[in-house]
């Protein structure tokens with residue numbers, strides 16, 4: 001393995017991360033910060049020993065088929081790796097790493113921010129004040145729904161799901177979760193969580209739904225028109241995971257029809273495009289994929305990427321290697 005590998009980074013990273021990388025590796029940066037075009041990405045794969053992509057880079061089998069023999073590591077700057085064809089990478093002996101753990105708290109905080117914002121109409125109220133349209137306090141003005149005492153259904157009880165559960169309990173929500181694997185007894189007791197072996201059964205019983213699972217072929221459109229029909233009319237849907245887990249068009253239809261009460265979305269099916277029907281609705285809060293966007297988180301992610309590359313250079317297995325069967 002090259003001692004000073006050629007590392008191509010597809011997006012601008014925090015300056016301190018880039019500086020540290022330049023000390024350690026032969027790095028090439030994308031100074032424009034526009035995502036690479038498919039041609040630029042193919043060129044990077046052809047020339048790099050290590051590629052550092054982000055969620056905005058589609059790394060499919062076609063692209064990897066054109067990769068140079070030098071490309072041996074894809075050190076993703078981010079946790080979700082649904083934009084990388086793992087099987088194609090494996091077939092070419094290219095390792096893939098991600099940055100788990102360091103964006104758990106920030107993402108869970110964003111889930112709570114949305115859980116608090118949507119039922120209590122924060123965005124709507126803020127717009128009213130800014131537009132100079134607020135006529136003053138009134139007993140029935142800006143009424144929303146109470147959070148305390150409601151049932152939260154968490155879809156995907158991994159690190160982030162559990163961090164959401166811990167926070168939500170402090171707000172008086174009861175915790176329900178759907179996960180293929182049930183939590184060990186001790187953890188279930190910690191969150192006083194109720195496990196639902198089937199998603200539909202849980203959706204029928206909870207008041208707020210938070211999506212916290214990865215996007216995989218199995219979870220693609222997990223929340224589709226049928227799943228939305230299982231939810232009660234007062235339900236709020238929160239998605240900070242991946243837009244593709246929700247059928248965005250079906251969600252827009254359900255919201256327009258008042259089939260559910262509202263949604264808080266930080267991710268979309270075709271980012272950065274957002275279904276125009278959602279833009280017209282008052283009862284949704286729409287955020288630009290900023291769940292993990294903290295200075296601290298980005299610095300930690302950079303450190304993880306560097307640690308993964310360094311351990312690969314030293315001939316070790318990178319600490320955050322995405323293993324076969326991670327799904």
Ligand code: 8YV
Nearest residue numbers: 054055077078079080291292
């Ligand atoms: C990251 C994310 O900012 O890590 C993830 O999976 O969705 C984001 O929070 C992004 O992936 C960076 O590549």
